[in-house]
Amino acid sequence: MTFINYAAREINCKIVYYGPGLGGKTTNLQYIYHKTAPERKGKMISLATEADRTLFFDFLPLDLGTIRGFNTRFHLYTVPGQVFYDASRRLILKGVDGVVFVADSQPERMEANVESIRNLESNLRDHGFDLVTMPLALQFNKRDINGAVPSDEMYRMLNYKREPTFEAVATDGLGVFDTLKSVAKQVLVELRKK
């Protein structure tokens, strides 16, 4: 839910990184965190297990600068990917303005990718949202691994509504900012409509 504070002249938007476990959602946020100037970011919070798996969420507040005199803030969240964390995953989608779907390019993860998109669709619906109208960017991550499934094949399996799609290697930062920009733009364009 975009929160516009006319008194403080601020716009706040919420982006959620969604996708199967170990696909690289947390890595996307870590890269963005490391590459962003200190005055443009807040603290990154990771609620993780001891084994570094996301337990509840990661959170990174970003300041993108001003638009029409309003300070534009994006709050980035990731969800825990494991199937059994569905209850927490649903909570994080509350009030979402845009979604980045991080798909894993490993052949053995295709089923998990497909399953996770369905899960996203149904969890959004529980909040009264429709993936059809939700700003969305699709990311094919781990393009660097041997035997990565060809992008056009992944596209056929995972594309939902011809959303902007990006190849990425989150560990090296490839495609990470392009993906973020794409979804952020879609969210801001939505502001214009309402």
Next chain:
Amino acid sequence: MSLARMEVYEEEFRHLESSLRRLRLDANAKAVFLIDRNGQHIAAAGDTDQFDSTSLASLTAGNVAATDGLAKLIGEREFSVLFHEGQRDHIHISIVARRAILLVIFDERSSLGLVRLRVKRASSEMDRVFEQMDQKAEMGFQGEAEPSPFSEITDEDIDALFSE
């Protein structure tokens, strides 16, 4: 109030702030924060500098969301108040107008009883402010004599955000 947007205008913002300031004084609290349930900071009063308000907002909303989930699991509608007791500082969390969260941070200079009592009064004050916000939103109120700045956003404006 649309699902997709919450807008706070100058007048309501001042009212919320003044309720928070009074609550902070009456309850003898260190700081009080008003947070929306999706994790965004709305307003605050007191010694707010010593706290990271953005992190506080996100974690508090996560805490409330998780506790709501727990309540539903055991067949309760919600747990209306959360209290976390520390060595020195304590946190009192409650819901305002169903959509916002009031967070009070206090120490031995206050007490749970006092905080509870003062939170009640401040909540009903703020309920009314939120009602007023809803009415404005329904009437399509577009800010104090200014047109919505966002209907005019251009692609160039958006690109400029990402230019560095």
